[in-house]
Amino acid sequence: MTDIIKLLPDHVANQIAAGEVVQRPASVVKELLENAIDAEATSIKLIVKDAGKTLIQIIDNGKGMSETDARMSFERHATSKITSADDLFNLNTKGFRGEALASIAAVAHVELKTRIHTNDVGTRIEIEGSKIITQEPCATPTGTSLAVKNLFFNIPARRNFLKSNNVELRHIIDEFQRVALAHPQIVFAMFHNDGEVFQLPAGNLKQRIVGIFGGKTNEKLVPVAEETDIVSIQGFVVKPEFSKKTRGEQFFFVNDRFIKNPYLNHAVSTAFEGLLPDKTRASYFLYLIVDPSTIDINIHPTKTEIKFDDEHSLYAILRSTIKHSLGQFNIAPVLDFDRDANLDTPYAYKDKYVNTPKVEVDRTFNPFDTVPPPKKGASMPTYTKPNVEGWEQLYEGLKTTPSDRTSNVTYESDEVTGDLFKKESGYAFAKAESSTYQLNNKYIISTIKSGMVIIDQHRAHQRVLYEEFLRNITVKESVSQQLLFPLVLDYNSSELALLVQLKEGLENTGFVFGNVANETLEITGIPTSLPESEVPIVIEQLLSDLESEVPDTGFSQTDTLAKSMAKSMAVKAGETLDASSREHLVNSLFACKEPTVSPGNRTTFITMNAEELDRKFK
């Protein structure tokens, strides 16, 4: 038998390696930014076109490469950063695998221009799918410019796999922010399709955080500092009242490298215990410096995970350091002498954003209204009161606090008038005795002909709202209430990018938007069903639900939007409902297309028939 094992040609090996290193445009951005930092650049510019699908270019003023190095840099396992295996345990650079440029050049059209300061001329190399097309001298400033065009041009499957521009851009912004946060002393700029996204001057850590997340971040930060034998901790945590539902603003850096570490994240979260509003997460920017020989960075190809020798001590130190900072902050406001007065919030806006997420119960809306909303039209006023008598009282029962209750079961047996329980829903109610009870402020119990039904109030209301939103979004028939004073809310650039993508869907639920600029979103109209004070909560929930992935198709976008809004606006467990609210909820649930499950596919009600009851009393 003849021998059959062959070495793969380089360009094939490179393409395979590229699969690991280059998953999407953001991976290229990360690698190139890190190379620029390793080259000791003090100013780095990122230019992106079409979310990186057409162009990713990084221009740095670092040390550049000689002609030979320029050519060598595209070889696999070619690196200037380590020479022996021992160096792996003493890394001070971002890169060390010598794989990035080779991998990128295997799957894109790359143009490199570079010059070292001791040479008068630089080198220009064009390389496409690992093939050198041009190598020539050129005039170029000291430093390196690397342009990556038509990513995955030779791997259509990969290219098709890329998400919408908004999603890919978000990933790029995430990578950019991580690198920029790790290096506040370096000047960074980012442009997308010729528009400026970030312009970050060199500064201290706090100035960098504020530069990225907006001027209002300044007053939200609590400093953290600790020196021990095994770790030095610097940075900031965000005051508990500004915590978010998204996991977005959680940053750990170890030796200037962004990392993800669920264990250390847990340490921070427990330090915040008891201080965070319900369902929110701590935000933080924490910079750990440890001896490079006590960590192992080599365990993950994209290098966001790190192994620590002594994770347990680290956990304990981190937790107590943050507790200490928060404690100090609670007793007396922290005096911050670094504070830049220009970054302070103007007085009038000071209290605008701080809507604590409590549920307002004064809802001016009857979600169970079966009268179709009026059509949108030129002659229509934008604010329309639902045309149902007595609708204002529907939610009054919600105002009752749990302490008003004397027992867990609320009895109500008001005579029901009108055709509340529809026959066509398929659930025949025993109309004459129709009365509902609330159990534990969570379940609604009602009688049906065959026995009884127990309804989960939160899930049921979600179903009702969800179908209503879906209808409104698809039929575009929503009604909005115009706000007397527009709401101005703060979001960071990636959050805004997301919201802009969802604009049309949101408008169809009744939102009306004004200006979108400078990390603020102006809202001039809101759905009639939504109290103004709950707007920030609903949007926060939406951002949190869309955190990882924005659905690309119109349908799933609509669906996500409807689900998310239903979730945040539905009555919660723990809210007392009065008789008419309960009956309307039951009524509307069974008028739904799919009353049996919540939008999240959970059971909304269970039934128990007379025989089952009989069996239990045997």
Ligand code: ADP
């Ligand atoms: P690694 O960063 O792991 O060494 P890369 O493939 O990213 O591998 O880069 C290969 C080599 O090319 C680097 O070791 C460095 O010597 C050189 N290089 C890459 N980018 C730059 C840059 N922007 N400026 C100067 N040298 C660079």
Ligand code: MG
């Ligand atoms: Mg590198």
